[in-house]
Amino acid sequence: MQDTKLFETILGLQAPWHIARVELKTDEKRVDLWLEHEPSRWPCPDCDTELPGFDHAEERAWRHLDTCQFQTHVHAAIPRVQCSTHGVKQVRVPWAEPRSRFTLLMERLVIDLILQCSTVKGACAIVGLSWDEAWGIMQRAVARGQARKEARPIAYLGVDEKAFRKGHRYHTVVCDLERSTVEFVAEERKTESLAGYYRQLTDVQQAAVQVVAMDMWEPYIGATHAGLPNGGEKIVFDRFHIMRDMTKAVDTVRKQEHREFLGAGGSPLTGTKYVWLFSDENRPEYHAKTFATLQALNLKVGRAWAIKEALRTLWTYRQLAAVKRFFTRWYGWAVRSRLEPVKRVAATLKRHLDGVLRFVKHPITNGIAEGLNSKIMSIKRKAGGFRNPSNFTTAIYFHCGGLDLYPR
Ligand SMILES: [Zn+2]
Structure with missing residues (x-):
């Protein structure tokens, strides 16, 4: 088998794409693969209209899974089409999501590693990525998961506050007490922090809430009175x-x-x-x-x-x-x-x-709230402090959001 065929199999490449060239740098423990395509028509990424190739974007590179411990990089110039509705656009490629610097398989691996290690640092050490690269994968995973999330009804909500750093400001964390997921995070603990969550619920979701378990904290009480139908009667100080x-x-x-x-x-x-x-x-x-x-x-x-x-x-x-x-x-x-x-x-x-x-009237178990609480505390501990509050928010969604994080 030629080495190009071997790598095509490993990458799962299909026509019109193929590997044109493989470069192996043994001393650097690195493999570089150049992908090219046969002449082809491509769907516009916005409307799927099949169009002829217009030109190519500049060549770029994606980090792929290591091949036998050789860092593997994929290179290609992505074709562009000219759609009469959407203008000149880069087409979709089968090995990576738009704008990502990693192949799909690499992103999946990094997501799994961060989930398993509970820290970005741990994952970085294993695959040899920088903290910023791994963090970028994590942020994209959360954004992807939130975009896919459906507006399902939640009967039992729990509201809690978490110190971002000792003596620093608090985050408001809203969780689903039946599914044990964090549904929403706000970077304050004011009335608006919780009101913002209620506002983005649909009418059906607002009506579906039966219980909001919380601290005797006036801003949350006020937000729940105002933000849910009969909100005052749904509050349980647990x-x-x-x-x-x-x-x-x-x-x-x-x-x-x-x-x-x-x-x-x-x-x-x-x-x-x-x-x-x-x-x-x-x-x-x-x-x-x-x-x-x-x-x-x-x-x-x-x-x-x-x-x-x-x-x-x-x-x-x-x-x-x-x-x-x-x-x-x-x-x-x-x-x-x-x-x-x-x-x-x-x-x-x-x-x-x-x-x-x-x-x-509404017996709620505290196990889930306590379990999520300790999970969030351990994320914070293992990270050794987050650089800023929004990183803490991203980490909570990533580890506790119950989101579908993977690219496909
Ligand atoms: Zn189009």
Whole structure:
């Protein structure tokens, strides 16, 4: 078999295209292939009208999959046609998408590698691409996936905010709680961040939303009231966000108490931050002794922790009357605790009680929201920080968007 035939088979080339020349540079571990075509008619890329070749664009190159560890580059001059409607246009070629510098197979491989490595850097190291080249493939993949995406109805939405960088601004992330996909990302957490998502839904999609699970965050509440039919009745302040607020309150109590102790000479709370983050049933064994010792001291943080733990019972009720009775008792305990951070969360819960108790009507599992949350956090961690907020957005869509990313 001639070497041109071998490469035509590898590339899956068909008439009128063929390989005219192969150049092998053994010392550089590189193969260059030049593609040419027989005289042919070509469809206009915009209207598919068959036209004769008009001229050729300048020769360009595409990076292809390595051949036996030789970097492989494909070269060709793309024919142009002159369409009476669309003017002079480059025709489509079977090995690459318009404007890409990579063959279809190469793009597919890079997409798979980034998905597997979770980082662009990892993929770059394997195939020998620059960060910008791999990032370009990723952006094109997301754009392609979004263009193909259909406007399907989503019944259960979750809205969350994610810090782009520690101490930096937040992203708003809207997810589909049944399919476990990120549907929308905005680079703020304002009313407009969520309103922008609702606005681009069709009327049918807006009406299909039954639940929006979210934090007790006024801008999101406002956006949902205004952006969905009967929006106010669809809001559920879910357990994931409420317990996160309570855990933060416990941590604030710990910090304050720790400072008071330090002012008086020494603190039993030094190095105990993580001890207070666990519930009884999932506290690691190595924290057990410290926790028992601390609880015996009757500390403020111990009380805060107990109030937080008690609140978890709320989501075990199935009857509205029973859950209301429970909340009234819990609320009384929390507001008499003389622990300001705890009282603040309790007051917020009471102010938003309808939305808190709506879980009885719309039980939603928090597993998906938590799973997506940790996936996004791990993307961020592995990337070691993104250069800018929109790169973070692209990475979230790429890894969590459930998009059809591949060229075809
Ligand atoms: Zn045309």
